[in-house]
Amino acid sequence: MLCTVASNENHHAARNAQRTVRNTYRLPSSVRHCERCDRYHVVVEADRCWNRKRWREILVYVAQGYRDPEIGPLVKMSAKGVEYAVLEMTKRLNAMSRPNLVAIAICLGILDPNDFVPEFDEKRHG
Numbered sequence: 001m002l003c004t005v006a007s008n009e010n011h012h013a014a015r016n017a018q019r020t021v022r023n024t025y026r027l028p029s030s031v032r033h034c035e036r037c038d039r040y041h042v043v044v045e046a047d048r049c050w051n052r053k054r055w056r057e058i059l060v061y062v063a064q065g066y067r068d069p070e071i072g073p074l075v076k077m078s079a080k081g082v083e084y085a086v087l088e089m090t091k092r093l094n095a096m097s098r099p100n101l102v103a104i105a106i107c108l109g110i111l112d113p114n115d116f117v118p119e120f121d122e123k124r125h126g
């Protein structure tokens with residue numbers, strides 16, 4: 001379960017949060033009880049609404065700080081295609097920037113930090 005997702009004390013509060021998610025982002029979601037934190041998470045079902053597996057893949061690279069030209073070959077898309085996907089996700093999640101996009105995606109359960117561990121790149125700190 002995704003404990004990085006915003007949580008609610010009870011099922012009723014979670015249902016209200018789910019309504020807000022639906023009205024704000026127009027995204028399908030589900031309410032799930034989490035045994036780990038004994039709270040309720042509203043998890044957005046991104047695969048159902050975006051219907052684009054590669055968008056989530058791109059998001060994982062964005063979360064790790066990769067730029068569009070670097071992401072392209074990793075997901076077998078052009079840099080322009082990646083740029084479009086990031087822009088579209090940014091619009092749909094009402095994000096102000098790439099870091100904000102990542103933060104929102106984690107809060108909504110679209111991006112699971114357990115799916116990846118950011119790599120340490122010596123070149124960036126040299």
Ligand SMILES: [Zn+2]
Binds near residue numbers: 003004034037
């Ligand atoms: Zn939890």
